[in-house]
Amino acid sequence: GAVVSQHPSWVICKSGTSVKIECRSLDFQATTMFWYRQFPKQSLMLMATSNEGSKATYEQGVEKDKFLINHASLTLSTLTVTSAHPEDSSFYICSALTRQGAYEQYFGPGTRLTVT
Amino acid sequence: GDSVTQMEGPVTLSEEAFLTINCTYTATGYPSLFWYVQYPGEGLQLLLKATKADDKGSNKGFEATYRKETTSFHLEKGSVQVSDSAVYFCALTPNQAGTALIFGKGTTLSVSS
Numbered sequence: 266g267a268v269v270s271q272h273p274s275w276v277i278c279k280s281g282t283s284v285k286i287e288c289r290s291l292d293f294q295a296t297t298m299f300w301y302r303q304f305p306k307q308s309l310m311l312m313a314t315s316n317e318g319s320k321a322t323y324e325q326g327v328e329k330d331k332f333l334i335n336h337a338s339l340t341l342s343t344l345t346v347t348s349a350h351p352e353d354s355s356f357y358i359c360s361a362l363t364r365q366g367a368y369e370q371y372f373g374p375g376t377r378l379t380v381t
Numbered sequence: 382g383d384s385v386t387q388m389e390g391p392v393t394l395s396e397e398a399f400l401t402i403n404c405t406y407t408a409t410g411y412p413s414l415f416w417y418v419q420y421p422g423e424g425l426q427l428l429l430k431a432t433k434a435d436d437k438g439s440n441k442g443f444e445a446t447y448r449k450e451t452t453s454f455h456l457e458k459g460s461v462q463v464s465d466s467a468v469y470f471c472a473l474t475p476n477q478a479g480t481a482l483i484f485g486k487g488t489t490l491s492v493s494s
Contacts, residue, residue, distance in 0.1 A: 299481045308486040370482060374424035
């Protein structure tokens with residue numbers, strides 16, 4: 266089946282620093298990847314849609330200068346949290362959209378970010 | 382806009398009990414409906430899906446039927462196991478290629494032996 270990986274699985278950083286999270290589709294090509302954010306005991310909220318070779322589309326209320334998304338290839342999208350603050354601490358999840366059949370999404374295992 | 386509402390948890394059951402987790406949706410057009418499961422410490426996994434009215438999705442003993450007349454997609458299982466303890470998310474996507482999922486808030490299920 267389709268596998269999506271995320272790296273790192275967890276990261277702790279100091280306030281003011283930047284953190285990069287990678288999302289890879291391991292055995293399929295994904296022209297579209299999505300980045301979600303999940304707060305404790307809450308649902309997943311879509312942050313942005315990442316399309317290979319073009320600029321990401323951000324949801325209302327998401328700061329594009331703070332959450333930089335790059336979809337450099339058909340198997341890799343990266344999310345960089347710039348100048349991180351404690352309120353950015355969260356669980357970040359990516360999903361990749363296959364081009365086959367029902368356009369099904371496959372989710373990465375998530376990255377736990379803690380900003381101290 | 383489109384939205385998903387699912388019952389608040391947590392749901393606590395004994396092993397072999399019957400499970401129902403209610404999910405209703407609001408959408409224009411004809412969305413596809415999904416149930417995802419998130420086990421502790423893991424990512425989301427697709428549990429089942431239905432793409433048109435009256436379709437029944439099923440997997441691992443779970444099932445849900447796409448009811449357009451009641452805009453519902455309730456999750457059921459006849460006999461739960463301890464290993465079913467997880468968070469369950471109902472979700473939809475408009476029937477349009479390349480669109481993100483819209484999730485409900487999730488329902489935590491805890492099954493005891």
